[in-house]
Amino acid sequence: MSKTLNILIVGTGRMAGQHATRFAEINGVTVLAAVDVNLERVTDFCREHNIAHGYIDLDKALAEQRFDACAVVTPDAYHAPVSIACLKAGLPVLCEKPLSDSLDSAMTMVKAAEAAQQITMTNLSYRSSGALFKARTLVDSGELGEVRHVEASYRQSWLASDYWGDWKTEDAWLWRLSKAHGSLGVLGDVGIHILDYLCAGVGQDIAGLQCRLKTFEKAPDNKIGEYVLDANDSCTMNVELANGALGVVHMSRYYTGYMNDLVLTIHGTKGAVKVSTGNDGDQLMASLGDDMHAQRWTSVSCEDQPDTFERFVDALRAGSNVSPDFAHAARLQMYLSLAFDSHESGRWIDC
Numbered sequence: 001m002s003k004t005l006n007i008l009i010v011g012t013g014r015m016a017g018q019h020a021t022r023f024a025e026i027n028g029v030t031v032l033a034a035v036d037v038n039l040e041r042v043t044d045f046c047r048e049h050n051i052a053h054g055y056i057d058l059d060k061a062l063a064e065q066r067f068d069a070c071a072v073v074t075p076d077a078y079h080a081p082v083s084i085a086c087l088k089a090g091l092p093v094l095c096e097k098p099l100s101d102s103l104d105s106a107m108t109m110v111k112a113a114e115a116a117q118q119i120t121m122t123n124l125s126y127r128s129s130g131a132l133f134k135a136r137t138l139v140d141s142g143e144l145g146e147v148r149h150v151e152a153s154y155r156q157s158w159l160a161s162d163y164w165g166d167w168k169t170e171d172a173w174l175w176r177l178s179k180a181h182g183s184l185g186v187l188g189d190v191g192i193h194i195l196d197y198l199c200a201g202v203g204q205d206i207a208g209l210q211c212r213l214k215t216f217e218k219a220p221d222n223k224i225g226e227y228v229l230d231a232n233d234s235c236t237m238n239v240e241l242a243n244g245a246l247g248v249v250h251m252s253r254y255y256t257g258y259m260n261d262l263v264l265t266i267h268g269t270k271g272a273v274k275v276s277t278g279n280d281g282d283q284l285m286a287s288l289g290d291d292m293h294a295q296r297w298t299s300v301s302c303e304d305q306p307d308t309f310e311r312f313v314d315a316l317r318a319g320s321n322v323s324p325d326f327a328h329a330a331r332l333q334m335y336l337s338l339a340f341d342s343h344e345s346g347r348w349i350d351c
């Protein structure tokens with residue numbers, strides 16, 4: 001029987017509940033403590049998830065308890081300082097996406113991970129999609145032929161729909177709309193997911209891109225309380241992949257009719273696949289061989305893949321690296337950074 005792994009969760013807002021629940025469901029894993037700068041929030045969180053120790057000071061938690069790993073679930077701007085403190089304390093780190101709020105700080109996190117020689121992972125949660133995994137298998141086996149075109153979208157509509165609540169009154173939505181609160185807008189929030197979904201599905205890096213961002217007027221003076229609503233809401237991108245294939249990428253919080261849907265279509269010289277993950281579940285459609293000539297699409301069955309938490313725990317137990325690690329997430333962060341540069345300059349940029 002392997003030893004119990006004690007996990008520290010830092011940041012106890014919306015997303016942290018999933019970390020606490022999933023870690024607790026894995027045999028031999030205990031969430032020993034949680035940290036949040038908000039005392040009431042961390043106290044409620046520890047009560048709800050039966051966590052023994054709650055702290056408002058990370059250093060105190062690290063000094064008083066013995067952990068085997070840390071999960072960083074703070075807003076993006078705090079991913080770097082919290083992750084680096086935990087790495088320096090000798091802990092493997094699972095950090096939420098995006099890796100950080102700038103390419104410089106993301107690279108500092110990669111260097112800190114290398115110096116500490118600790119396992120790192122980023123929660124690019126859609127890697128658990130069985131449809132995405134199967135699509136990649138089909139690409140790698142050559143069944144699609146040469147990939148020529150990709151189309152990827154991350155569709156949310158919480159700025160128009162009340163399905164997730166009222167964005168105008170909740171901090172958890174307002175910080176995502178405000179640069180001063182560390183948000184990179186829709187590009188940082190879900191753009192990182194769709195760029196990873198695209199690259200993981202097709203098995204290629206992005207070689208060049210051109211990006212256009214839009215921040216729509218949403219409130220008087222585009223401000224609510226302390227929040228200036230200046231982070232981008234919508235993004236379109238043209239990309240070229242390493243093999244020369246062309247692609248278009250969309251991401252938006254105004255994609256009405258969709259609450260949280262990802263879709264990726266990969267077109268090759270021998271056929272195409274369409275992966276979708278969202279409210280209707282995880283699906284893969286293919287038009288290959290005779291189907292491609294008949295312009296027919298058929299559903300392909302897929303097996304669920306282990307999620308981030310299972311794979312992180314497996315890596316801790318095996319003492320081995322796991323993907324997507326901080327270095328991979330930093331490459332995605334570079335795409336985000338270049339996308340901002342492209343928007344500002346209006347130019348195509350090689351990656």
Ligand SMILES: NC(=O)c1ccc[n+]([C@@H]2O[C@H](COP(=O)([O-])OP(=O)(O)OC[C@H]3O[C@@H](n4cnc5c(N)ncnc54)[C@H](O)[C@@H]3O)[C@@H](O)[C@H]2O)c1
Binds near residue numbers: 038074076082
């Ligand atoms: N992987 C995914 O699919 C996914 C989904 C949602 C959110 N996220 C990511 O999770 C992170 C948290 O998002 P959320 O929706 O839970 O936000 P949230 O605002 O609901 O919660 C963040 C919590 O962190 C706390 N906090 C702020 N600074 C801190 C610090 N320095 N130390 C400790 N605690 C601190 C806040 O008080 C708050 O309780 C973000 O980076 C977000 O991008 C990822």
